[in-house]
Amino acid sequence: MPLLVDYHIHTLGHDSFHQSDEELALYCQTALSRGLKEIGFAEHDYYRPHFDPERFQLQAKRFPRLVVRVGVEVDYVPGREAEIRAFLREWPFDFVIGSVHQVDGFSFDVDTNIPQYADWETTDLFRRYYACVAQAAASGLFDIIGHLDLIKIFNFVPPQDAINLALPALAAIADAGLCIELNTNGRHKPAHDFYPTQALLEECSRLGIPLTLGSDAHRPQDAGRDIHLAATLAWRAGYRKIAIFSNRRRFLVPLG
Numbered sequence: 001m002p003l004l005v006d007y008h009i010h011t012l013g014h015d016s017f018h019q020s021d022e023e024l025a026l027y028c029q030t031a032l033s034r035g036l037k038e039i040g041f042a043e044h045d046y047y048r049p050h051f052d053p054e055r056f057q058l059q060a061k062r063f064p065r066l067v068v069r070v071g072v073e074v075d076y077v078p079g080r081e082a083e084i085r086a087f088l089r090e091w092p093f094d095f096v097i098g099s100v101h102q103v104d105g106f107s108f109d110v111d112t113n114i115p116q117y118a119d120w121e122t123t124d125l126f127r128r129y130y131a132c133v134a135q136a137a138a139s140g141l142f143d144i145i146g147h148l149d150l151i152k153i154f155n156f157v158p159p160q161d162a163i164n165l166a167l168p169a170l171a172a173i174a175d176a177g178l179c180i181e182l183n184t185n186g187r188h189k190p191a192h193d194f195y196p197t198q199a200l201l202e203e204c205s206r207l208g209i210p211l212t213l214g215s216d217a218h219r220p221q222d223a224g225r226d227i228h229l230a231a232t233l234a235w236r237a238g239y240r241k242i243a244i245f246s247n248r249r250r251f252l253v254p255l256g
């Protein structure tokens with residue numbers, strides 16, 4: 001049985017800050033029922049006033065067969081570095097995901113902002129996005145780069161060379177010794193694809209960039225969603241090990 005993990009789980013929705021113990025337990029139960037051995041909660045940094053990391057750890061005690069880590073997904077915007085550094089000093093997270101969700105103030109992954117794509121030339125948008133990802137990688141603040149090619153979410157993609165546009169960011173990730181995630185959530189978005197897509201994943205594997213797995217679940221029933229499939233794709237891309245984290249230290253364990 002391969003070690004399956006889900007290192008990207010949200011419990012706070014975009015419209016609710018309610019977080020009951022019963023609901024937290026449901027995430028754990030769902031993950032176990034999908035054969036996962038380890039999960040990582042990773043709330044958005046900007047919800048920090050609304051969650052208590054210790055509650056995740058308390059939940060974990062109820063599920064001795066499941067290892068529960070507590071991380072955070074930080075919204076990377078160039079210029080926020082000092083603020084992020086100070087934020088990360090406040091609580092000892094197991095891992096920190098650095099994610100780019102906006103380019104020059106454009107929150108490109110929000111569906112109500114889709115009309116704003118008309119203001120962009122897609123090649124330029126991709127180039128600016130990956131420059132931001134490269135900056136995130138070089139910042140030294142993060143352990144994992146989140147959903148590497150999220151910029152394709154609504155299918156506004158350059159007619160060609162989308163992969164090549166990502167290469168400088170991959171080089172920055174490799175240079176910084178960072179890990180990426182194979183994020184399954186894009187399968188349920190208009191892009192209908194994992195983040196990153198298979199060709200990019202293969203390139204990451206070739207560059208020796210470590211990999212972890214994440215569902216980006218926002219509901220209990222989505223914990224561990226498609227993680228088995230992600231593990232299969234990772235294997236096909238050449239990965240034989242998977243990254244897990246504790247106290248911001250990375251360990252590589254056999255994928256299968």
Ligand SMILES: [Zn+2]
Pocket residue numbers: 073099101146147
């Ligand atoms: Zn994200």
Ligand SMILES: [Zn+2]
Pocket residue numbers: 008010073216
């Ligand atoms: Zn997320």
